[in-house]
Amino acid sequence: MPRSLASRRSAEGRIKRLAWLADSGSLNMVEITSEPIDIPALLAAAGSPRAGAVVLFLGTTREWTEGRRTAWLDYECYDAMALQVLSELEAEARERWQLENCEIVHRVGRVNIGEPSVAIAVSSAHRQSAFEAGQWLIDRLKVVAPIWKKENWSEGGGEWVHPGLNLS
């Protein structure tokens, strides 16, 4: 189905990218990166003369979670599977909604307070589709993508976040 497929690894071997041009000529891109997410580049890639709406979602690191102060987060992922899962989510979003472009970038490594750990940009002719697809993508990403975060607290120490797992 993909017309072209590219995967690259930076000099440090820490950036991985999987992109394809769908048959419609519009762009699908998923990326896992250890560098700050380039939001202007993402929005530029998401835009299209056929799009009347672009919705961007940023997941950012909160300083306070249930009364505990976070100093920073560490994200880890199973990279090959995470790229695969994110690509499948994009493909499914395109089946469910009429989208122009769709981009997902997730950071790994250390993410400071206020910085985005994930960015999803979706464009569509009419805004309802972009809003719905954006929300669906982040909802699904949080359930199925093999990515984990560790909260590192200001008071020292830290803990991997594994919802439902009994870590005694």
Next chain:
Amino acid sequence: MPRSLASRRSAEGRIKRLAWLADSGSLNMVEITSEPIDIPALLAAAGSPRAGAVVLFLGTTREWTEGRRTAWLDYECYDAMALQVLSELEAEARERWQLENCEIVHRVGRVNIGEPSVAIAVSSAHRQSAFEAGQWLIDRLKVVAPIWKKENWSEGGGEWVHPGLNLS
């Protein structure tokens, strides 16, 4: 209710801005501008260490509308009332959802294909509020803000868009 209120006019007299700091200390800003919308600045202002989510909506100029090719759009507004209405929408969004920051910028004058005519950025602790408020704000803006667009077609000529008005 606003703790501080500022309105400025650029040298050309074409930028108007109305901003206030809500009692919570978070930022509300509405702006009408004749210059390209500064998206990175908008996102920076929308971010907050208390926010886990930022949702940005961009309304962009489509090239094709019902088989007719648009060359560019012109936007006109009743500026004092538009700023007032947008401020009221922000205040109402804050009553309906628990938001951190909320920003609305609308362009006036000529807007080219692919450029955003409106940008709405909303941040909140949890993403559902930011998505819902962002969608509600653009839905309401389109119904109540005294702003008008004129489609200018590639083949020449143009027409003001006035939904429901019988322009014979």
Next chain:
Amino acid sequence: MKVRVRLFAVARELSSCDSLEIELPEGSTIGDLRAAVAKRVPAIQEILPGVMFAIGTSYASNKTPLEPDAEVACIPPVSGG
């Protein structure tokens, strides 16, 4: 009394006019103003039933009374966003 009426978008273009001063009897309403504008500017007579009016920066209904020197805006159906 006099009220000032600002015109926008198609109303401004059809009338070739940004703003009008309209003379009305004391106690007139937005409804009376609507009729007076239709009479004064035939070019926008046809669209006036479909426009809203605002006094200052607030939408007003046909029943809203006008004060002398009111600043009124004629608001055709909006298309921002």
Next chain:
Amino acid sequence: MKVRVRLFAVARELSSCDSLEIELPEGSTIGDLRAAVAKRVPAIQEILPGVMFAIGTSYASNKTPLEPDAEVACIPPVSGG
């Protein structure tokens, strides 16, 4: 047969190990592997009932059979986003 199991997040930290090689009888399933890992790495025994496994890049159930040299990943509950 041998399968390789990659460990992530809390599983990696508790076991102080990124990856394991596990020897299993031919015809073993993910369920058999889960039991074998619990036996081999007591440090993660307690969390293993709550983790998923993937073969290659696809989630697998306990009934999924394993091929020799399968690349398996142990996926604790995810928290990306």
